Amino acid sequence: MSAAAQAKLLRVLVDGELLRVGSTQARKVDVRVLVATHRNLEERVQQGLFRQDLYYRLAVVPIRIPPLRERKEDIPGLCEVLSAQIAKDLKVRPKRMSPEALQKLVRYGFPGNIGELRNILERAHILGPHEEIFADELPVDSADQAPSASQKMEMRDWIRTLPPSVELRELLTAFEKGLIERALEQANGVQAEAARMLGLSRSDIGYKVAKYAIARPENGA
Secondary structure, eight states: OOHHHHHHHHHHHHHSEEEOTTOOSEEEOOOOOOOOOSSOHHHHHHTTSSOHHHHHHHTTSOOOOOOGGGOGGGHHHHHHHHHHHHHHHHTSOOOEEOHHHHHHHHHBOOTTHHHHHHHHHHHHHHHOOSSEEOGGGSOOOGGGBOOOHHHHHHHHHHHHTSOSSOOHHHHHHHHHHHHHHHHHHHTTTOHHHHHHHHTOOHHHHHHHHHHTTOOOOTTOO
16 A cells, blocks of 8 residues: 555544545545455554554454464365365366375465465366376475474574574574575576565565665566
8 A cells, every 4th residue: 555545544544534536525434444464564664664653543453364374274174165166166076185185285384375275276176187186286396385393403403503692683684684585596586486485475575675785686576
């Protein structure tokens, strides 16, 4: 939402009235506003990208819905519901998930949340030759999966090597910049691909590239 649109929405929330397009007469409105976002608005307020006064007007009863990677136990049920919806849309019989396919999905990080899960299942319904979806039919890259137990152990060991006194903000900044640089390198400079690898939006990674003055490869986008 642009700064101008934020100001207009704030004015409606404060005054309880709005101007219709082409009208010069304010109109009173009695509405309830529900807002949804996948962005961290508190962080964007600190970055100056979202109005603080508007944020506090909207955040009256915040409800956090965890991303799919934090509620893996929902994946089998979601697969069943989504497969039924997809089969109805495509006018085909719904396909079953093999145990190995379910395990592969449970191990996946899902940067795209439920929308990505639906796309994966829809592709399997269209291209899969069997009535059951098998693991090798799922376009899931193991590089996108959640860190393994050994990777988590390596991270803890690395943390123990840090000095007792460390500037946390500087450490986190360096760590985030390093991750973005590595993702861009693996994505051949394509920001959209690097954003997908890191679970970020295209605009977020663009902001961070500019913030950290990360050099863009010639073929980057």
